[in-house]
Amino acid sequence: MHYRTHSSAAHPHLATDTASPKRATCCSGACHGTAPEAPETRLAVPPGHSRSRFYIAAMDCPVEEALLRKKLASISGIATLQFNLMQRVLTVVHNGEIQDTIVQAISTLGMQAEPLPDDAPAQESPVVKTVWWPLAGAALMALLAEVAHWTGQRTLLAAACAIAAIVLCGLSTYKKGWISLRHGELNINALMSIAVTGAALIGQWPEAAMVMVLFTLAERIEALSLDRARHALRALMQLSPETATVQGEDGIWQTRDAKTLEAGCLIRVRPGERIALDGVVTAGQSTINQAPITGESLPVEKSIGDTVFAGTINQAGELEYRASSRADHSTLARIVHAVEQAQGARAPMQRFIDRFARVYTPLIFALALATALLPPLLLDGNWHDWIYKALVLLVIACPCALVISTPVTIVSALTAAARAGILIKGGAFLEAGRKLKWLALDKTGTLTHGRPELTDTLFFNAHDETAIRQVVLSLAGRSDHPASRAIVRALAHDGAPALGVSDFSALPGQGISGTLAGKNYTLGQHRLMQARELSNATIDGEIAKLEQQGKSVTLLADEAQVLALFAMADTIKNGSRSAIAQLHELGVKTVILSGDNAHTVRTIADAAGIDDARGQLLPQGKLDAVAAYCALGVTGMVGDGINDAPALARADIGFAMGAAGTDTAIETADVALMDDDLAKLPAFIRLSHRCHAVLLQNIALALGIKAVFLLLTLAGMGTMWMAVFADMGASLLVIANGLRLLQKQTG
Numbered sequence: 001m002h003y004r005t006h007s008s009a010a011h012p013h014l015a016t017d018t019a020s021p022k023r024a025t026c027c028s029g030a031c032h033g034t035a036p037e038a039p040e041t042r043l044a045v046p047p048g049h050s051r052s053r054f055y056i057a058a059m060d061c062p063v064e065e066a067l068l069r070k071k072l073a074s075i076s077g078i079a080t081l082q083f084n085l086m087q088r089v090l091t092v093v094h095n096g097e098i099q100d101t102i103v104q105a106i107s108t109l110g111m112q113a114e115p116l117p118d119d120a121p122a123q124e125s126p127v128v129k130t131v132w133w134p135l136a137g138a139a140l141m142a143l144l145a146e147v148a149h150w151t152g153q154r155t156l157l158a159a160a161c162a163i164a165a166i167v168l169c170g171l172s173t174y175k176k177g178w179i180s181l182r183h184g185e186l187n188i189n190a191l192m193s194i195a196v197t198g199a200a201l202i203g204q205w206p207e208a209a210m211v212m213v214l215f216t217l218a219e220r221i222e223a224l225s226l227d228r229a230r231h232a233l234r235a236l237m238q239l240s241p242e243t244a245t246v247q248g249e250d251g252i253w254q255t256r257d258a259k260t261l262e263a264g265c266l267i268r269v270r271p272g273e274r275i276a277l278d279g280v281v282t283a284g285q286s287t288i289n290q291a292p293i294t295g296e297s298l299p300v301e302k303s304i305g306d307t308v309f310a311g312t313i314n315q316a317g318e319l320e321y322r323a324s325s326r327a328d329h330s331t332l333a334r335i336v337h338a339v340e341q342a343q344g345a346r347a348p349m350q351r352f353i354d355r356f357a358r359v360y361t362p363l364i365f366a367l368a369l370a371t372a373l374l375p376p377l378l379l380d381g382n383w384h385d386w387i388y389k390a391l392v393l394l395v396i397a398c399p400c401a402l403v404i405s406t407p408v409t410i411v412s413a414l415t416a417a418a419r420a421g422i423l424i425k426g427g428a429f430l431e432a433g434r435k436l437k438w439l440a441l442d443k444t445g446t447l448t449h450g451r452p453e454l455t456d457t458l459f460f461n462a463h464d465e466t467a468i469r470q471v472v473l474s475l476a477g478r479s480d481h482p483a484s485r486a487i488v489r490a491l492a493h494d495g496a497p498a499l500g501v502s503d504f505s506a507l508p509g510q511g512i513s514g515t516l517a518g519k520n521y522t523l524g525q526h527r528l529m530q531a532r533e534l535s536n537a538t539i540d541g542e543i544a545k546l547e548q549q550g551k552s553v554t555l556l557a558d559e560a561q562v563l564a565l566f567a568m569a570d571t572i573k574n575g576s577r578s579a580i581a582q583l584h585e586l587g588v589k590t591v592i593l594s595g596d597n598a599h600t601v602r603t604i605a606d607a608a609g610i611d612d613a614r615g616q617l618l619p620q621g622k623l624d625a626v627a628a629y630c631a632l633g634v635t636g637m638v639g640d641g642i643n644d645a646p647a648l649a650r651a652d653i654g655f656a657m658g659a660a661g662t663d664t665a666i667e668t669a670d671v672a673l674m675d676d677d678l679a680k681l682p683a684f685i686r687l688s689h690r691c692h693a694v695l696l697q698n699i700a701l702a703l704g705i706k707a708v709f710l711l712l713t714l715a716g717m718g719t720m721w722m723a724v725f726a727d728m729g730a731s732l733l734v735i736a737n738g739l740r741l742l743q744k745q746t747g
């Protein structure tokens, strides 16, 4: 009997043997070297601690993060804090039942924290309807103040209009500013409040009003732009339909809410409809557009036994399939969840900028103070002029544009990648991609189709070939390894009934063994038989001949001797050569690390144009090889098999191929490629370059604009509302620049 649970579309190699040993215990992240930093996606929960998540609507800007950090630091029992500003979710690892204390503490900051169920799949953030009329009224009042001022009306009128404008739109800024000042933080709200108040105090009423109005307007636009980045990801989730046609107990088809369906139910999908849940086809034949999962829009043939994914589009015919998981555990839901978690992990660039901002703001604030005080005191300057300049400086002191530019850019890139079938588990990996020096590739299933055909069969010392065929068929039937599957495919038509297998065990990268009809047999590679001293000169000679032809050989042996030889040849994937060429163009060197024999590996390396080839590696050998390359430079490893897991975890970036349908790959890989297309590797590296370019542009833009205004102001030419315009303009520009990554197709 076969134990296949995966279709040929989902890669077979990663499916475990039924009795396979534990998966590699090494988790990605924990074993990473220095570059890149381990992602913070999964917060470790020490014993005795628990994890709580809160949705805080007001927390969408790094200034709130600083405030919250400070406030929560005073609560005992909190171990770790993780801020996801894009999703506005705060994760706290703590001991003791202190959720209420946390909510309480946050409320003293003027923010509301709603507890979220732990690890719940992301939910739609509540849409807060923005009320625009107070802002419009404020703008009108500010204009009137301006007019009153210019037409030389009494100051009183200008002041009245200005106060009305500030009250209409600025109260919340004042409130937030006051809270942050009380906690010793200088956030944008505090800076703006001081600037506006200062302007009013020196009699610049219209300017005070304008600054407040422009600031509020820009904040609104900024919030809307950030929402766009958030919703791009949510839009992915909405690809799976709300309802599905399900067979009820009475056999009648009925339309039901997809969220209420359990695994195991039978679903029918018509041509043109979207698949509602992950599942396995039980009837019908069709083609499916899997672009939402894999990024590949060429339709894929599906028939009985094939896996279908929620969110993909059924095209040609009607299909019936049995759901394999609930809607909130579909591959699509996992992708969205993984990207959301990745957003919470801070990329190195972001950490750098946060550190920079912490110095920048106090520095400019000090400069403003000095500007206000020193020239009038020491140089007999005009108080009014210098205070005004100081206020303009306060407006420039906000690092908002700089701080917001990085997360927006990275989130846009992560989302764009997910839409193209590349799941990146954190900004750190995205940033590391462009630094890749070496890429190690697994052979079977990565460079080749992973569907070898049996080419030669030889029997040794055999009295009864039929009996041996039956043994090998029964044993190979227990494994999902491509070598075993090739044997099963070639021999299955013999029609002999399968024998029962007991004591089945798998030796990753070497073979499998089990007891059939009271005798122990091993199916595996040449080395394994040599180590057991079962091989001989004749067999070695035959194998050498076959391997020269680029074939892989698997042997069947009992406890005393080798009984049969199976040679197979795998074909290289169409896209492999061009993908490797693109990688070389991007400055990445390539090497194959394979468990197969050296000749075959060399043959495939030459056919694909790969720089270096190493065969005959056990899982530990692959790991050691990757470690050696890591010492030379940033190293990636691409694989899909159990024998690759330790090496994938050790590499600076571990890429899992054909991850759709294999949950462990989606969860443990640093970068999960949803299908088997190697072209996704150069696409990932190009995205990394593009993302880096945008990050640098944004930093230059944000700092450049500040620098210009700093000089203008000191030269006495900067006005306050110009500074607000420039500052907020910079924020909007960098956001728009970051969002560009969303539009561009990766590839």
Ligand SMILES: Nc1ncnc2c1ncn2[C@@H]1O[C@H](COP(=O)(O)OP(=O)(O)OP(=O)(O)O)[C@@H](O)[C@H]1O
Residues within 6 Å of the ligand: 442, 443, 444, 445, 479, 480, 481, 482, 483, 484, 506, 507, 508, 509, 510, 511, 512, 523, 524, 525, 526, 552, 553, 554, 555, 593, 594, 595, 596, 597, 617, 618, 641, 643
């Ligand atoms: N489950 C199995 N059934 C049959 N043969 C196996 C099995 N596992 C390993 N082997 C033998 O061991 C060899 C090495 O296996 P391994 O899985 O390490 O590498 P591979 O699949 O050939 O190549 P790659 O490392 O590039 O994926 C195979 O070529 C095969 O001969």
Ligand SMILES: [Zn+2]
Residues within 6 Å of the ligand: 061, 062, 063, 188, 400
């Ligand atoms: Zn801000």
